[in-house]
Amino acid sequence: MEMFSANVDLDTIDLSSNKLRQVTFLLKHLGKLQVLNLRNNLIHILDEISMSHLDSIYDIPRHNDSYPSLILMGNNLSCSTCDANTFIKWLLGTKILNITSQNLTCTNENGKQTTIEQSTLGLLKKVCYFTFHNAIICVSVAFISVIMAIASVKACKIWHRYEVIQRLRVGNNQYRHAALLVYHEDDTSFVKGSLVKGLKDKLRSVTNIENENLIKESEDVEPGHSFGTELGDVVNRSSVVIAVASSLFCEDHRYSRIIEEALEIGKPIILFLIDGSGIDRKNMTSVMKQLLRVKPRFVWKIETDGQRKMKTTWRNVCNTILDYIK
Structure with a gap:
């Protein structure tokens, strides 16, 4: 100045x-x-x-x-x-x-x-x-606190994972199945060929549970009851619902009712989004539109060879399933 x-x-x-x-x-x-x-x-x-x-x-x-x-x-x-x-x-x-x-x-x-x-x-x-000494102490205490907090969260996560696996091993009530895999019958070829085996094998490996009932498929609904009633019962016996969201699935009112029931009872939902299947939001119910906002989600994209591949690993999927089980 x-x-x-x-x-x-x-x-x-x-x-x-x-x-x-x-x-x-x-x-x-x-x-x-x-x-x-x-x-x-x-x-x-x-x-x-x-x-x-x-x-x-x-x-x-x-x-x-x-x-x-x-x-x-x-x-x-x-x-x-x-x-x-x-x-x-x-x-x-x-x-x-x-x-x-x-x-x-x-x-x-x-x-x-x-x-x-x-x-x-x-x-x-x-x-x-x-001043410097106190600053070092404060930084050290803060660092130790963060490390302890991380360790505590990790310990809680490990303990939760252990309890979930034990419940799945016993298999009572909502732990009869780790996950219910819900998909449209016209997507059976894709689900069987690309999805089921990898999911089941990795989940058995992660949990060390040799049980065919770990993953239940909507196709496996037992005869003698209406589709919606029986599938609703399976939802209650499953810890997590995995929805394979294709265009056919999202436009089918039967699956809309199943997803709505799962949301109403607070059942965790994990989404497998089939990219490139022509999903049209105009023809979807409000429940299915809500489903497409669900996280976590795992996307299947079409590669240059025309095959659909998931943009993550099966271990990541299985860890997410176990983390979301209540």
């Missing part, structure tokens, strides 16, 4: 009692300046820019060996934090200020006034050390 740009002949500037916190104005053009009075302001710690402005009046060539005089009395100078170290060092080294004659003091870390002298730098060094 060129506050005194038109006053190059000033020899005294009195800015006392002006609530100044920093020296924001240029001084290097004031070759005749003898006194800069900053008494009784709100200066605590001068920043690098302020000290640079003040140093500039010392560097102006003069005809004699006199230096301009800076008056800082009446300011509540601070030496309570490590940030004050550079400022206190500057006060002790500058030739435009006589600390002794002005009896300058600063507020230390205990809130007490102390005379500014060389020993003040030693006190600040200790403050800086303890």
Whole structure:
């Protein structure tokens, strides 16, 4: 700020009692300046820019060996934090200020006034050390807390996985089947050829359960009951519902009712989305539209060879199934 740009002949500037916190104005053009009075302001710690402005009046060539005089009395100078170290060092080294004659003091870390002298730098060094030391402790504690939190979450996840597998091994009530695989009968060829074997084999491997009933398919509904009634019973005996969402599946009201029932009883649903099957949202029920927003989802995409491939691994699918079982 060129506050005194038109006053190059000033020899005294009195800015006392002006609530100044920093020296924001240029001084290097004031070759005749003898006194800069900053008494009784709100200066605590001068920043690098302020000290640079003040140093500039010392560097102006003069005809004699006199230096301009800076008056800082009446300011509540601070030496309570490590940030004050550079400022206190500057006060002790500058030739435009006589600390002794002005009896300058600063507020230390205990809130007490102390005379500014060389020993003040030693006190600040200790403050800086303890600040750094405390910062290291805080960072270490935070890091340990994060590690413990991660370990705790992981331990809970492992324990939950163990309990789920034990329940599936017993196979009572909703744990009769780990998952019910629901798909349209016209998608049977794709499901049997690309989906069932990989899912069953990997789930047996992950759980170490040799049970054919781990995965139940909608195609396996026992005769003697209506499709919807029997499939609804299987939903209740399954821990998770896996919906193979093709265009035919999404437009069939039978499966819409099954998905609606699963949502109503809070059954976890995992979506296998068959990309490129021509799903048209206009012909879907609101339940099926809601189904397409379900997460987690695993997408099957058509590759260049014309085959559909899942964009993840069977292990990831099986881990997701076990994590979602309540």
